Amino acid sequence: xxxxxxxxxxxxxxxxxxxxxxxxxxxxxxxxxxxxxxxxxxxxxxxxxxxxxxxxxxxxxxxxxxxxxxxxxxxxxxxxxxxxxxxxxxxxxxxxxxxxxxxxxxxxxxxxxxxxxxxxxxxxxxxxxxxxxxxxxxxxxxxxxxxxxxxxxxxxxxxxxxxxxxxxxxxxxxxxxxxxxxxxxxxxxxxxxxxxxxxxxxxxxxxxxxxxxxxxxxxxxxxxxxxxxxxxxxxxxxxxxxxxxxxxxxxxxxx
Amino acid sequence: xxxxxxxxxxxxxxxxxxxxxxxxxxxxxxxxxxxxxxxxxxxxxxxxxxxxxxxxxxxxxxxxxxxxxxxxxxxxxxxxxxxxxxxxxxxxxxxxxxxxxxxxxxxxxxxxxxxxxxxxxxxxxxxxxxxxxxxxxxxxxxxxxxxxxxxxxxxxxxxxxxxxxxxxxxxxxxxxxxxxxxxxxxxxxxxxxxxxxxxxxxxxxxxxxxxxxxxxxxxxxxxxxxxxxxxxxxxxxxxxxxxxxxxxxxxxxxxxxxxxxxxxxxxxxxxxxxxxxxxxxxxxxxxxxxxxxxxxxxxxxxxxxxxxxxxxxxxxxxxxxxxxxxxxxxxxxxxxxxxxxxxxxxxxxxxxxxxxx
Numbered sequence: 001x002x003x004x005x006x007x008x009x010x011x012x013x014x015x016x017x018x019x020x021x022x023x024x025x026x027x028x029x030x031x032x033x034x035x036x037x038x039x040x041x042x043x044x045x046x047x048x049x050x051x052x053x054x055x056x057x058x059x060x061x062x063x064x065x066x067x068x069x070x071x072x073x074x075x076x077x078x079x080x081x082x083x084x085x086x087x088x089x090x091x092x093x094x095x096x097x098x099x100x101x102x103x104x105x106x107x108x109x110x111x112x113x114x115x116x117x118x119x120x121x122x123x124x125x126x127x128x129x130x131x132x133x134x135x136x137x138x139x140x141x142x143x144x145x146x147x148x149x150x151x152x153x154x155x156x157x158x159x160x161x162x163x164x165x166x167x168x169x170x171x172x173x174x175x176x177x178x179x180x181x182x183x184x185x186x187x188x189x190x191x192x193x194x195x196x197x198x199x200x201x202x203x204x205x206x207x208x209x210x211x212x213x214x215x216x217x218x219x220x221x222x223x224x225x226x227x228x229x230x231x232x233x234x235x236x237x238x239x240x241x242x243x244x245x246x247x248x249x250x251x252x253x254x255x
Numbered sequence: 256x257x258x259x260x261x262x263x264x265x266x267x268x269x270x271x272x273x274x275x276x277x278x279x280x281x282x283x284x285x286x287x288x289x290x291x292x293x294x295x296x297x298x299x300x301x302x303x304x305x306x307x308x309x310x311x312x313x314x315x316x317x318x319x320x321x322x323x324x325x326x327x328x329x330x331x332x333x334x335x336x337x338x339x340x341x342x343x344x345x346x347x348x349x350x351x352x353x354x355x356x357x358x359x360x361x362x363x364x365x366x367x368x369x370x371x372x373x374x375x376x377x378x379x380x381x382x383x384x385x386x387x388x389x390x391x392x393x394x395x396x397x398x399x400x401x402x403x404x405x406x407x408x409x410x411x412x413x414x415x416x417x418x419x420x421x422x423x424x425x426x427x428x429x430x431x432x433x434x435x436x437x438x439x440x441x442x443x444x445x446x447x448x449x450x451x452x453x454x455x456x457x458x459x460x461x462x463x464x465x466x467x468x469x470x471x472x473x474x475x476x477x478x479x480x481x482x483x484x485x486x487x488x489x490x491x492x493x494x495x496x497x498x499x500x501x502x503x504x505x506x507x508x509x510x511x512x513x514x515x516x517x518x519x520x521x522x523x524x525x526x527x528x529x530x531x532x533x534x535x536x537x538x539x540x541x542x543x544x545x546x547x548x549x550x551x552x553x554x555x556x557x558x559x560x561x562x563x564x565x566x567x568x569x570x571x572x573x574x575x576x577x578x579x580x581x582x583x584x585x586x587x588x589x590x591x592x593x594x595x596x597x598x599x600x601x602x603x604x605x606x607x608x609x610x611x612x
Contacts, residue, residue, distance in 0.1 A: 067464035079321025112310035
């Protein structure tokens with residue numbers, strides 16, 4: 001009988017996902033692992049996990065991995081990439097962060113890494129709240145959204161506005177690729193994999209900074225069932241955070 | 256034999272780092288340490304080494320954390336209020352057991368203070384501002400030759416113990432030029448192949464993290480670090496003694512103040528008063544056993560610092576019960592001069608000398 005599916009080699013054999021039921025982290029990590037396998041990158045990869053739910057990356061991915069202080073994954077990745085380059089080595093380096101990590105506490109590091117055109121890839125899981133601490137308002141919490149710290153809903157006068165991360169990163173001159181994807185159905189999952197692959201391949205070509213924002217469900221903190229959470233992404237969040245590729249260039253202009 | 260060179264303390268540190276194989280520097284400008292970054296921004300790209308003008312001290316120290324995980328020799332430099340911004344990663348690096356060298360060229364504080372010379376960051380370096388049970392190794396040079404030598408030692412110790420090492424310099428030393436003979440590293444290279452992140456090829460994947468949800472494992476980890484610090488305290492203590500053997504009075508200082516202390520000793524020796532000077536070169540590990548031993552014979556110590564008394568408490572904790580420990584200090588500004596010190600020492604001697612000799 002022909003084998004039609006196997007667990008990616010880049011996933012640890014003895015690991016079981018510990019994310020909440022219906023959380024999209026599992027799908028995102030599996031896609032990353034599949035792409036690492038397909039591009040034959042596993043043995044040359046150093047991953048950077050950060051604080052929040054994304055920190056557990058190293059429990060699941062079978063690659064060398066370092067945990068970064070909260071928000072600083074892109075700076076840590078810069079150090080890894082540059083230190084290897086100084087030794088004449090080209091390692092594949094990517095970060096795996098949440099939206100609070102990448103776009104709130106770490107926005108300075110993230111943006112400057114993009115501006116420097118560091119030849120790394122950053123994956124940002126956007127679930128519109130701080131998941132691990134119990135669903136507080138984050139930089140991507142949408143207007144009106146009720147969270148543990150915006151009990152009457154996000155209000156622009158009181159809380160200010162959410163950030164459209166992928167669009168902002170696309171504006172940086174050092175960015176070669178910036179996109180937003182979702183994982184709410186098969187079609188989108190397959191597309192997300194294609195986009196992650198492009199963001200990984202770009203790095204191997206040494207073009208510039210590559211970024212993928214993934215709209216992800218957080219059923220536990222959204223107080224929804226897994227399928228309701230996916231409906232919410234499809235019908236509400238992907239209208240506020242449009243899916244698509246915002247920048248895709250073959251080379252970063254040098255001056 | 257190397258040629259003698261007239262260089263500033265800051266440049267001696269930068270030069271020494273390159274001479275012993277530092278391949279990564281990450282920095283952000285702040286006076287009075289900026290020459291280190293400026294010198295390296297010129298020298299490192301020529302050699303295809305990693306030099307990044309970071310967006311902030313937080314960016315710089317996190318880049319250092321990442322670079323250290325690859326096994327590279329990594330240095331960052333900064334000063335006082337900006338070293339405050341780096342405390343988080345110092346704590347992470349201690350837990351992760353990642354080596355790098357942090358050069359801290361003190362200016363006056365608290366807050367922004369100003370660029371005047373000061374020694375106000377003894378506590379920041381030795382007891383730290385980061386969270387958790389950790390120690391950094393702290394080396395305190397007193398002259399430009401020591402800036403050069405201690406940088407080599409700092410890289411060696413950081414690699415040997417897989418721990419951050421702080422070189423605690425100050426604005427005066429950083430800006431002062433002296434003729435030195437740079438003698439290259441005689442410390443052995445440390446094999447780091449068992450732990451660095453290089454890609455999981457022909458081996459299991461490796462993880463470097465400080466997060467540990469299992470409390471037994473976290474306990475074990477902290478106790479393992481404690482045993483390492485105990486070992487460092489047992490074998491890496493360095494100090495300089497000057498005329499301590501027969502001393503009735505011993506001056507304790509660190510860093511640049513050690514230079515003045517020797518002049519003070521000479522002044523009183525000429526007057527027939529047996530004075531010695533004791534200067535820890537390692538602030539952690541602190542030479543507490545040596546001070547305890549000295550205090551068996553010498554019953555009067557005078558601690559002199561450009562602050563309000565930070566090393567003072569470690570001196571007091573080290574000496575034997577009943578030893579008199581006096582303090583002379585000035586928080587900021589023109590360095591304490593010989594006459595300013597002798598004026599105060601005269602008063603102390605008048606009060607305490609007879610009682611202690």
